[in-house]
Amino acid sequence: MNDQIVFDNVSKFYGDVLGINRVNLSIPPGITSLVGPNGSGKTTLMNLLTGLIRPSRGTVTTLGFTADQPEQLFKLVGYCAQFDSFPRGLTGYEFVSSYLRLSGRDAAECDELAWQAIDRVGLREAATRKAAGYSKGMRQRMRLAQAIAHNPRVLILDEPLNGLDPLVRSETIALFRYFAQEGCHVLLSSHVLHEVDIISDQVILMNGGYVVAEGNIKGVRSEIREQPMQIVIRCDHPNTLASRFFQEDHIVEVRMHHDKKGLLIKTSDPDRFFTLMNHVALNGHKLESVAPVDDDVNSVYEYLIGGEDESKS
């Protein structure tokens, strides 16, 4: 069985309005974050993947199955959508177990799986109460429980950390990591870029319905040639180093740290810079640390999408 989520030249138009356009993606297992401003096409991408909407053009396959094969696809896929709603009149437990029954499992198995999922999100005590009375965070967690109850291999999560307090956030992130370590796909969208940075194995940056960049975040950063990479060096003699760096044509800017024990370097060629740093170290300069400061999602987002973002935290 194919282990990739594949978008093959997928476009989606809502009448005249562009949802996404000509998206080609091949997403491997691990945690993949969809990042982009509101209206960039993140939710459209997730809804296309699960068949809640159909592509105007192109095909989407998940582990080899399309949305026209729901009996196979949704045994593998769990989707915690953005809609903060529950079927009327159900308790949290009934909500999770009732929809499990649709897979054809018997009542005892559904009961066991439902309680397992509810325990994973820490809502056992509240599970027998009507879901309509839950707080926002509890609703979010119960919907997550419903999405993971059948132990899917592909977990799709639209803004899954919204409304969660810091403790539950970290527990939820740990749950995502567990799924990723088990070889599952965890595809999530988030506006909280520093969390995306911490948890993601790869990112997909979207803007205006197009995929702007995809892959490992450091790899994406290195592809952005027009933005010099920023590197902080902590050392004993920053003045000597600064004068050395000024001799290199790929060094765009050198700035002294305010405590006089470090430099902020901007280089247009990171590869040559790190080669240079090897020479510097070999020549006896004592270097405390050398660390890029703009190879995170936040910086990449800033460079690629920049001021267009209204929702970035």
Place this chain on the structure above:
Amino acid sequence: MSFWLTQIAAVMRLEIKKSFFARRGLWIYLLALAPVFIFALGAFMARNFHVFETTMPANSHLLTQEQLDSVHSGMTRDQVIAQLGEPASSRTKHVRIFDEDGNRIVIQAEDMRYYGEDRSLILDVRNGVVNATMSRGRSTFEQSGYLFATVFQFFFIRLAVFFGCLGIFMNLFRGEMLDKSLHYYLLSPIRREVLLVGKFLAGVVAATVIFTISAALQLAAVFSAFDTNTIARYFNQDHGVSQVIAYLGVTALACIGYGSVFLGAGLLFRNPIFPAAAVLIWEAANPLLPALLKKFSVIYYLKSLCPVPVTTDPGLPSLFKLLVSNGDPISPYLAVFGLLALALLVLWVSSIKIRKLEINYTTE
């Protein structure tokens, strides 16, 4: 196949609970119980206040209107008997009156009852003289049966079941879109056609239970106005059992027919008012439609299955005549087959629609 049946059962478990216990479906119960209440009230009035007569002693004979009209106050008891014969029933009673001196005294009196074709005559006889006459309309079992048949066709099937099915079946998909919870079904490992069948069957169970119970209660209310002998005769001699089964069966078929129509409408239309109005007009205009188009109407089949035809009384308004006329009746077997075929056709069209259904709650 058994896997699909398991899935259909799972969908039905979820949906039946929602259909029966939804707070917003309370009006459907009221709609179903409205005719029960009316018939029960009529029976209660008949039995307790004698607003109209529903019973008649078995040995009584019916008098003509002229014979009943010939009796008046002031006649002696013997004169009455000479003219009308012995009364069908007679009851002695004690009445308190004031004598000429203003003293209260108790005298013996008698109620004599005679029965005509459509009314009864009660004579208040005091001291051997008719003191007062009272005439009451008389309701025969046949008349009540006809009244029930009229209410069944005019109100119950055409309005109560129609709008009840509208409320139950349109909500199966449209209601979940408004609640933003339909996607949970569409994200489950179940074919959308199987989901459609499960929801439809759940709706049929809910609607059939509610409305056949209503029809049964209405019949029970009608029967309760009559004595046990009359009811026993109806069931033993007058095809009562087959008529009751026919009424309940027509109700169930109406739920299937209108249910399929409104399930499809719930997938095709956002606002239930327009399809409801369109279907209501289409059903009402059925007698005017060409023969082929008539077959695409639920009421066309139901009218042929109703056990007691509602004849077009010359005094009826033209609109009512049009509604009840059944100029092109078909055999019961053909009617049942035709209605089920119509329901299947609508479900097949709905299954095409649901396969392409997209979730976009923001436009709902």
